[in-house]
Amino acid sequence: MPKVTFQKSGVEAEWDGSHESLLELGESLGLSLDFSCRMGSCTACQQTLLSGDVEYPEGHTGEPDPGNQLLCCSIPAGAADIVIDA
């Protein structure tokens, strides 16, 4: 299982598949992360991905800035650990 690190917050957890998105995982760890639509369209939830790769099971219509990912609708891609600059 990939490990997910929220670097600025100093929090990490294993991705065990019990959350719908990286945003939900962060919230379950007590983080206050930006969001609005939670549907992949507004880009309010975007954060910089420092390491690893994510995928979008349901797709997304909003386009994050280069190097950023939409946390509300993404999950780790494969087994590589994820580091988020949040």
Ligand code: FES
């Ligand atoms: S909260 Fe709107 S795109 Fe993620």
